[in-house]
Amino acid sequence: SQKIEQNSEALNIQEGKTATLTCNYTNYSPAYLQWYRQDPGRGPVFLLLIRENEKEKRKERLKVTFDTTLKQSLFHITASQPADSATYLCALESGGKSTFGDGTTLTVKP
Amino acid sequence: ETGVTQTPRHLVMGMTNKKSLKCEQHLGHNAMYWYKQSAKKPLELMFVYNFKEQTENNSVPSRFSPECPNSSHLFLHLHTLQPEDSALYLCASSQDLGQGWGNQPQHFGDGTRLSIL
Numbered sequence: 001s002q003k004i005e006q007n008s009e010a011l012n013i014q015e016g017k018t019a020t021l022t023c024n025y026t027n028y029s030p031a032y033l034q035w036y037r038q039d040p041g042r043g044p045v046f047l048l049l050i051r052e053n054e055k056e057k058r059k060e061r062l063k064v065t066f067d068t069t070l071k072q073s074l075f076h077i078t079a080s081q082p083a084d085s086a087t088y089l090c091a092l093e094s095g096g097k098s099t100f101g102d103g104t105t106l107t108v109k110p
Numbered sequence: 111e112t113g114v115t116q117t118p119r120h121l122v123m124g125m126t127n128k129k130s131l132k133c134e135q136h137l138g139h140n141a142m143y144w145y146k147q148s149a150k151k152p153l154e155l156m157f158v159y160n161f162k163e164q165t166e167n168n169s170v171p172s173r174f175s176p177e178c179p180n181s182s183h184l185f186l187h188l189h190t191l192q193p194e195d196s197a198l199y200l201c202a203s204s205q206d207l208g209q210g211w212g213n214q215p216q217h218f219g220d221g222t223r224l225s226i227l
Contacts, residue, residue: 004152032212043114043200043218044153051213089153093212097166098143100153 002027004101006090012107013080021075021104023090030092033066033073038087080108113137116201116219124227125191131222133184133201140206142184143216144176147198159184160207196226
């Protein structure tokens, strides 16, 4: 069966460190993978999109990798700040439908 | 400030009531979506509209009835809901589906928190 798994439900790190979040998928062949941020009581906010022929994408302190052999995407936040605390969702398209992972809640402690 | 506005933000209704959720986007997009987000569960896609035409109904029970009168507005009509329908209902929009869903970011509203008594 098709499945998207984000590495852990919660991740706690110290301010200034790099946060690394994982999105693994099985039985999908996505052409694109997206990452979103969601704060409590708010809707998800788009962060980055990466295509299957791209290995890496960067935006300011954010970096996403996409390994179609491992069926995995990694999402990195460098020099993390308490304001980066939120739930991060990965999403992919397969067969014209969008499917989201259940998210990883990141807490950055000062 | 979000370009996608959802009203109401909170709704409490009985199982026999009829209510509607409204979504409006000011981004000039042509694709609109309804999602359900329950506690500890991933976002579930419910309906997709592209240029006012429904292109996806993800096996949603008929007690949920969507309406898309134009590319800027999307409604979700609710009737005879069940307690398990209590959730956050999110609306989203994207440019259009011409190049596939995944090639474009989706812009979400802040949702309607629905509670069924």
